[in-house]
Amino acid sequence: MKDFRQDITDISGKISKIGADPTGGMTRLLYTKEWVEAQKALKQIFETAGFAASHDATGNLSARLTGSKYPEQTILTGSHIDTVVNGGNLDGQFGIEASFLAANYLKDTYGPPLRSLEVIALAEEEGSRFPYVFWGSKNIFGQARRQDVENIADAKGVNFVDAMHSAGFDFRPEDQPVRKDIAAFVEIHIEQGKVLETEGKTIGVVTSIVGQRRYDIRLKGESNHAGTTPMGYRRDTVYAFSRICTESIAKARAEGDPLVLTFGKVEPKPNTVNVVPGFTHFTMDCRHTDAVALDRFTLEIEADMRRIAAEMGIEIEIDRWMDEKPIPMNKQLVECVSHLCEKHKVNYRLIHSGAGHDSQIFSPHVPTVMIFVPSIDGISHNPAEKTHLDDLAEGVKVLAHTLYQLAWTEEGGSL
Structure with a gap:
């Protein structure tokens, strides 16, 4: 040829x-x-x-x-x-x-x-x-x-x-x-x-x-002064994101191959050094070759995110905009x-x-x-x-x- x-x-x-x-x-x-x-x-x-x-x-x-x-x-x-x-x-x-x-x-x-x-x-x-x-x-x-x-x-x-x-x-x-x-x-x-x-x-x-599930997730807390707001009074959305990310990745590692989980974009606002971030938008991508396993894992992660947000007094909006089997x-x-x-x-x-x-x-x-x-x-x-x-x-x-x-x-x- x-x-x-x-x-x-x-x-x-x-x-x-x-x-x-x-x-x-x-x-x-x-x-x-x-x-x-x-x-x-x-x-x-x-x-x-x-x-x-x-x-x-x-x-x-x-x-x-x-x-x-x-x-x-x-x-x-x-x-x-x-x-x-x-x-x-x-x-x-x-x-x-x-x-x-x-x-x-x-x-x-x-x-x-x-x-x-x-x-x-x-x-x-x-x-x-x-x-x-x-x-x-x-x-x-x-x-x-x-x-x-x-x-x-x-x-x-x-x-x-x-x-x-x-x-x-x-x-x-x-x-x-x-x-x-x-x-x-x-x-x-x-x-x-x-x-x-x-x-x-x-x-x-x-x-x-x-199969793939992709998400846009928005956290709404409260922006406030970084010097005058005690740690216990904060509704810090970056901290909430960090907890969500850490717990989710740990669960994904425990689940093992072929499941993969990725947090690909993180946008905190106002995104400046001396303000507690009151809003954070981030994305999440999860994939698996088995439809049942993908559904089970992502539903568990969604529930975890809502639990963490509730514990921290933060509003959460989860938009699962892609769901491919x-x-x-x-x-x-x-x-x-x-x-x-x-x-x-x-x-x-x-x-x-x-x-x-x-x-x-x-x-x-x-x-x-x-x-x-x-x-x-x-x-x-x-x-x-x-x-x-x-x-x-x-x-x-x-x-x-x-x-x-x-x-x-x-x-x-x-x-």
Whole structure:
């Protein structure tokens, strides 16, 4: 098969310039000018290669090859184009680039596919600009609700709907039927962890994606003079947060793997040296591969937070704004990719994903599988995010083998 290393370097060089920070990071948030520019650049690349490219109402970009025998059956592959703030240039982006390179190679080598093949650059996955995740993939299946985003805004106060309209997009028409043509979805992604690198594996075939619960939590106490307010009279929200954080992390450690718990952002107010902080906003992220365990643990932590706040005379508001259940990948597709790795002597292992991905939105609706390539030092959501070029190229090859099996062979229709 073709050596994809130069192709990866070329296409990544074009797309990675868009949203690049001078310090080395990448910021490309939903409906910003950087996001619009990236989608336009991808569309031009797709069309130049002979794909029929178009956006849906909300901004998902598709590049399509129509099937010669079963055009009504679509094999879909791709990932998301948005990034976190000051992230890397592989998370999401590599999945789109790899899908295009694999599809374009197969087109040039074998001609039109039997089933339609579609590369998709999904509008949004990260939730980095607005408190809403999977806007792109949820719109594919009519899961995204207008009322969930009409009144939300970004950190600068820009309303979601205004940003969407400014970018030239709109809500999915309410009378538009949900797509029934997708026969399978295949997503390739960097691992964002250290398992593959530590074990010396080139490819991970994902068996499941962890469930996630994300929270915005606000504590309201009383701001007061740091010198004249005795310790026993204080309603200090930073102290309350510190108790919540310490107790929760201790319980998470006792629970053990695969549960993970993260307090990612803490904003005390007035945030000055000589005032007792009367307000603190913080975030919490909890993940587990087992839905029952995730539910049990988070409900216990929520109760603990309310208890601590009550003991300290502090008001608490807990907003669980994300609640995604653990999602299994399609067993037949996992076996298919595993078999192809064995056939082509690829060093792989089965693995679960500790990060959320668009595949968890697709999986309940259509047969879905994910392919991982290693992350150097497990680093992601960081300008230092990197994967060896040889590993990226091997990932494109495995993806190409998979897409060939699904779209170019008669047997692919039985999976």
